[in-house]
Amino acid sequence: MIGAVVAGLLATGVLLTVEGWRRARRPSLADRVLPYVRDVHPAPSRPAGHLLGEVFGPSWRRLTSAIGESLGSNAAIARRLRACGLDGDVEAFRLTQATWGAMGLAGTVAVSIVAWSVSHPPAVALLLWCAAGLVGGCLACDQWLSARVRSHEARLRAEFPTVADLLALSVAAGESPVASIERVTRVSHGALSLELGRVLAQVRAGDTVVAALDEFAARTGVTSIARFAEAMAVAIERGTPLIDVLHAQAADVREMARRDLIETGGRREIAMMIPVVFLILPITIAFAFFPGLVGLHLSSGG
Template identity: 60%
Template sequence: MTGAVIGFCLSSGMLLVVSGWVRTRRPSIEQRVLPYVRDVLPQLPAPARASSTVEAVLGPAVRRVGTVVGEVLGGSASVSRRLTRMGSTTTVDEFRVRQVGWGAAGLGAAVALSSVLWTTGRAGGPVLLVVCALGFVAGVLWCDQHLSNRVAAREQAMQEEFPVVADLLALAVAAGESPVAGLDRVMRVCRGALADELGGVVADIRTGTPIADAFDALASRTGVGSIARFAEGLAIAVERGTPLVDVLHAQAADVRESARRELIEAGGRKEVTMMIPVVFLILPVTVVFAFFPGFVGLHLTSGT
């Protein structure tokens, strides 16, 4: 009787899994109608094609899980903004799929740990289920935090590169070149995150985008205040013909002064932390070097 109940439950579960998989594999109304209206509306996006059999089989389910993860985490506006600030060509859907992959890796590590705990008898079933859930959540959140860290590192690099780029552009403009020609000349000798952003601005201008609109777009998508002010100043200078040399030198000096002030503030915040090696490493060694010769001398004197 017990075997019959177990077989019935197993077969019922397998039937539900197969029926649910078949139901979710049905093409959506968009996928069925889009091929017939593409010649009428050519601006519609082309359907994504799978590059492998694994992607064709598991791709829809992974994308669906990624959509659910995005809805649980609060939407895609923040992710889209961070991807834009990072200058990445990755779409939000692709990032959600990556998040699901990181979550699956975390789940796999949690399952391995749970298997060890189960075999050793150190934890029960409910605790192990919680561990697996926490592993998946940790993987998803780690991917999101990794994106935020990359954005912060890129913007920090852009802020560090800005004074040099501003001074070089000021020299080029003072020599008689236009702001766009000066940017083009600066981009030939500079490498880095800010150079890539300004190179994108120059490319947009060459493809027909108005100069002011290209600089306004840079100001709106960057997360660094000094670079946003720099782009807005260039846009105003191009529109009104105002001088740029003094403005660029002043902006570079402001950024250098801000970096110096932030360094001093960081040193003040970490003053106590910096005392740890002094108190626990340097001071004991100094004390040992100061008292050890006297201790040895006293020992020799008492021995004689």
């Protein structure tokens, strides 16, 4: 164990030396331009964690980028991050994914050390186990993001009819679409109100309402809400009555939710037959026939 620790430290020192020599030999464009554009004031003192990030940051980012590209494209990750309302970029998610992979690798390495000290299994099996821990941690992070996207979309579907009715009432009261969105985001709390708040922020930043709604339709993964945003953008652009559009969209979503509930109940009906046939029915038959069997045994014995 001591030899392994010493070898690891020696390998780390060699890698750091080679990396420093390579960076000093071929400086990047940022390293060449930064001395001419940065402030002339002396840089403040940096904590040790920031210095470690400066030392290991480039190599760590390249490693995470390579692992991320092997597990999925950056475009898909960016689309899912936008769909679930996260403001983090793809590089930050790749760092999180690599951290999960490192945690999985650390766990499998600990288990491998214990297994090696107890029964000495084949080294190839331990290496495959450690690789599976690394890949499993990265895949678990990806599945966590997918689960978060599904949860966010479910909240959007649940809140959409009420928010659409509130928008219709505000427009019917004489307010403009932007004022209606502002009122709804002020009085409601939820995933859809946060998305509408992002639309309102884009409008205040200088975008048109139609452009902000189109971007919202492209960003969300819920078909009904995307169709609602597109219909609202078309109604604003062409000047068609917006109240009828909002009420029709809310009614369509409620009808879709009712139809999905009926279909889910129909699918669960077969699954509900399993405990009835294999658990409740045998117990009922046993309770029905057991007294008769006991009576027959008593009468035959008498």
